[in-house]
Amino acid sequence: MAQAASLAQLQAETSCPICLDYLxxxxxxxxxxxxxxxxxxxxxxxxxxxxxxxVCLQHCPDRSLRRNTQLCHMVDVVKQLPNTEGEGKQQEEKPLCEKHHQVLSLFCEEDLELLCPQCQVSCDHQDHHLVPMEQAAACHRKRLKGSIEPLKKQLEEADMALDMQVSKSYELLWRVEHKRRNLHRDVEHIKHFFEREHNEIHVRLLNEESDVKDKIIGSEHQISEQESTLKSLLSEITGRCVQPDLDLLTGIERIHSTYENLESPAGFSYELKKEIFPLPPQYFGLHKMISTFQEYLTLDAETAHCSLIISQDGKTATFQGLEPNSVHKSKAFTSHPAVLGSEGFNAGRHFWQVEGRGLGELSLGVCKESFPRNVPIPPTPDNGCWQIQLRATTPGTGDSGNSCRVGVFLDYELGEVSFYDLYKRSPLYLYSAIFTGKLMPYFSVGSSSTSVTLNLVEDEV
Structure with a gap:
């Protein structure tokens, strides 16, 4: 018995762990x-x-292999030893077909099943494409390896989608909070008109915020589950690629099906509900003006004075003071710190909102497209510029309640440019003229200013 065990151990040591045959x-x-x-x-x-x-998955750099001549001679010697019992044991260890009790040596590419030679002639697989197990393993190993990079890419995309979703969630929550503050300010201005309505709207906003949070958590949970699934599938496929043929092919259909049926979770979007107060009569005209004629302007950086920094989205102009050796653009203002809108108007009615912050003066209005940009003359209606001057007094505290927000309304055919204090919902000034040619939105900062920022805003206060 001990001799048989030693012989079996010797035969195992001279067998290949991959093909299970003599080396x-x-x-x-x-x-x-x-x-x-x-x-x-x-x-x-x-x-x-x-x-x-x-066997141990240790990394073998540069496919470093050493030819083992001594082991080669040992294999030749072991082959000469009596191995009837060993062969029987090796035959018993090989997987057998449950139906025909023969060694599984073939693979059906249509049903993705391991078969024995007797299965080849059965009616179930008679017309199917059958290949040797080794060939099928090589083919499916290559196919699985080919899915690794796409899975890695999907995992990266899932990470990016999660980051983007988190960013959107903060933006949505900020908008809800910003909207609540604006509504609260309006309530303070006209509190005696709608104290009861304010309480009802506040409750609706809380419910909406709760709904947004619930949807965000659900969306993040879906993306996290997809990320976990991708990681698990990637880990399983990577492990399968280095397993023996039998282990690789067992259950291969489930892996292919899981990979091919991967679906990305639906992106999350949410439209904030628009709250409208039952404002007193003097508010109705301005509200209708904003909702009907609102324009989404951007600033034309090509016309900006060199002391103004225009944001990438074209919505903000920041006064930084004149820098020496500044390069002037051909269309830019050189006479004073000003910038024009990217789009002009030669007909119709148009409304836009501007928020000013900082310390210093600012001017808003419209001017003719031909208004001189490099001649030091004051902007007045006589030379084609209709604007008002304001003073920003908020030292960058972030408190929108103390900043100034002005609405500009242009009625081209009527020949009017009117200005409104949007926080107090009251008119500031009105110009009447006969307009010809294209008019451009005009924005300027006083030369005595220290730090002023102009923001084009679109939400209604």
Missing amino acids: RDPVTTDCGHNFCHSCILQRWEGLQGDFPCP
């Missing part, structure tokens, strides 16, 4: 495991940079 042209890895030269090269086929040992 052919044996080679040894750096970690000390032995394989058939052809088996280990087939197992590493298609890999780049990372060559794991099929």
Whole structure:
């Protein structure tokens, strides 16, 4: 009995862990495991940079293999030993077909099943494409390896989608909070008109905020689940690629089906509900004006004076003072710190809102497209500029309640430019004229200003 056990152990030591047969042209890895030269090269086929040992998964840099001549001679000696019992045990260890009790050596590409030679002639697989197990394993190993990079890419996209969703969630919550503050300010201005309505709207906003948070949590949960699924599938496929053929092909249909049926969670979007107060009569005209004639302007950086910094989205102009050796653009103002809107108007009615912050003076209005930009003359209606001057007094505290917000309304055909204090909902000034040619939105900062920022805003106060 002890002799038989020793013989079996000797035969195991001279067998390839991949093909389970006697070693052919044996080679040894750096970690000390032995394989058939052809088996280990087939197992590493298609890999780049990372060559794991099929037994211990230790990295083998540069496919470093040493030919084991002594082991080759030992295999020849072991083959001469009586091995009837060993062959029977090896035959018992090989997986057998449950139906025909023969060794599973074929693979059906249509049903993705392991078969024995007797299954080949059965009616279930008679017309199917059958290939040897080794060939099928090589094909599916290559296919699985090909899915690794797309899965990694999907995982990266899932991470990016999660980051973007988190960013959107903060923006939505900020908008809800910003909207609540604006509504609260209006309530303070006309509190005696709608104290009861304010309480009802506040409750609706709380419910809306709660609804937004619930939807955000649900969306993040879906994306996190997808990320977890992708990581799990990627880990399983990576592990499968280095397993023996039998383990690789067992259950291969489930892996392919999971990978091919991956679906990205639907993106989350939410439209904030528009709250409208039952404002007193003097508010109705301005509210209708804003909702009907609102324009979404941007600033033309090509016309900006060199002391003004225009934001990338064209919505903000920041006064920084004149820098020496500044380069002037051909269309830019050089006479005073001013900038024009990107789009002009030669007909119709148009409304836009401007918020001013900082310390200093600012001017808003419209001017003719031909208004001189490099001649030091004051902007007046006589030379084609209709504007009002304001003073920003808020030292960048972030408190919108103390900043100034002005609405500009242009009625081209009627020949009027009117200005409104949007916080007090009251008119500031009105110009009447006969307009000809294109009029451009005009924005300027006083030369004595220290730090002034102009913001084009679109939400209704």
